[in-house]
Amino acid sequence: MGEQRNFRVWRGDDNGGQLEDFQVEVNDGEVVLDIIHRLQATQAPDLAVRWNCKAGKCGSCSMEINGKPRLGCMTRMSTFAPEETVTVTPLRTFPVIRDLVTDVSFNYQKARELPAFAPPADVAPGEYRMQQIDVERSQEFRKCIECFLCQNVCHVIRDHEDNKQAFSGPRFFIRAAELDMHPLDTRTDRKDAAVEEQGIGYCNITKCCTEVCPEHIKITDNAIIPMKERAVDRRYDPIAWLGSKIFRREQLDKPAGYATAGVATAPRPNAGTADTPVEQAAAHGAQGDISANWHREAAAGHAAPVGPDGKLPVTEFTGQLAGAQSPFGDDVEFPMPATDINYQHPNRPDEH
Structure with missing residues (x-):
C-alpha cells in the first residue's frame, strides 16, 4: 500500500476550467503518468490525457508539472517531496482541447x-x-x-x-x-x-x-x-560577398544557362576557351546580370588573373582594390526615413 499524496490537476476545455485537488495513492517507482491513470481509474474517469508509449519515445504525454514542461512518463514521483503538492497543467502555449490535451x-x-x-x-x-x-x-x-x-x-x-x-x-x-x-x-x-x-x-x-x-x-x-x-x-559577411563576386576558373566550366544563387545567367561565349585574363574578363561580362545591388544591374567587374590551379594569387587580396558597391544603391541616403524601415517578417525577393 502506497502513501497518499496531494495532486492538483487542471480540468476544463477551450471555454475555461480550473484546478481540482485530489488525494491519490503513490507507490515506489511510479511516474506522474501512472498517477494520472490511477486518477482516471478511481476518481476522474473523464480526465483526458494524451499518451502512447509510456517509455519517453513518442512525446505524446507532454504536460507542465509544477510549472515546468516535462514528459509525464519520465517524471518520477520520487523527485517531489512527500508533502509537496504536484500540480499538473496542459501545455500553455497551445490551445486546450480538454483537460491535459492541447491542439498542437x-x-x-x-x-x-x-x-x-x-x-x-x-x-x-x-x-x-x-x-x-x-x-x-x-x-x-x-x-x-x-x-x-x-x-x-x-x-x-x-x-x-x-x-x-x-x-x-x-x-x-x-x-x-x-x-x-x-x-x-x-x-x-x-x-x-x-x-x-x-x-x-x-x-x-x-x-x-x-x-x-x-x-x-x-x-x-x-x-x-x-x-x-x-x-x-x-x-x-563582406568576405563571403567579395568571394562570390571574384571570377574563378571553376566558374568557366559551368554549362550554358547555369543558374547562380537563383539567378539565370546568359550563356558564356567560347565556353572552355577563356584562358587569358582578357578572355576571362569578356566571359565575365556575360554574367553581368548577377547584380551587386538588389534593384539594379551592376557593371561587370574586372576578372583577376588566376594561376594554372584555378586560384587567385595572394596579391589580389593584399593589393589596393576598389570598394564594393553599396547593396542599397547610390540613391539611398542614411539615416533612412522611418517610413522605409520595416520591422515585419521579410518576404522572399520574388514577392516584391
Missing part, C-alpha cells in the same frame, strides 16, 4: 512548410555514402521525439501570437539545420528559407528549448547558432 496542429503545419530532403539526382537509393562524422553530426537532431516541449517554452511562440505565422520554432530549426548540414542534400536555399520563411532571426538564443529537451539535444548550440551563423555569412 500548429507544429504539423510548420512541418509541412519545411522542404524535404532533396537527394542527388544521379545517386540511386541504396547508393548514398556519407562520412561517419557527417552521420554523427545530424544524428543528434534525429533523436527528436516531437514532444514539442521546446516549442512550448519558446517565448516567441508563447508570448507573441502575431509571430506564429512567421516563426517555425526550435523543433524545425534543428530540422532545417540537419538538412543544411547533410552532405547529400542538394537544396541550396535552406539558409535563406530559415531567415525569410522560418523567422530564425527572431530567436535570441535564451536556451530554454535546450533545457527542456528530454532527448538532451543541444538545440541552441549545435543547431540554431550554427544556422544563424551560416545565414549571416551568406547574406552579410
